[in-house]
Amino acid sequence: MKKLPRKFFERSTLEVAGDLVGKVLVFGDKKAVITETEAYFGDDPASHGSRGVTKRNFPMFGPAGHTYVYFIYGMYFCLNITTEKEGFPAAVLIRGVRVLDTNELFNGPGKLCSHLGITKKHNDIDVCRSGLVYVADAGIKLKAKKTPRVGIKKNAHKKWRFVAV
């Protein structure tokens, strides 16, 4: 499998979010096909990065190809991968994966993080350099469908969610 280069993540967030569907997320010895993503970037009020850099969202402002893991609702972690250029807040939320081998399906950012064991320890990891966490192209072709994002109130009508059909 080919590990995706930083160049892949340095494109527009919407393109990266769409292209990530069908790619393989490698986390330690686990591999999972990404089936669902959402895009968060710029001054979109639903994005954590829309009101400037903070202690929580700083990876969104860093270089592309880094993880951004945050804790939400007191119980769940959510995994993002940052995109675009350094200084511009942008990331793709991984919402759903299908684990290879076991064929388990995790539809939801909180569920996939708890099952794969993703925690705050994995925040701000460079997926282009790390051998532990990265994204690869396994030659799988999945078509992505654009739908409205879920779980947000602001800018909810924007079709920035990509689901494998």
Place this chain on the structure above:
DNA sequence: GAATAGATCCGC
């Protein structure tokens, strides 16, 4: 220092 909203999930 205190209040509160939050990129969720599950059970009723």
Place this chain on the structure above:
DNA sequence: CGGATCTATTCA
């Protein structure tokens, strides 16, 4: 539809 459960951010 409400509760669990806690943190970062916002507000006073």
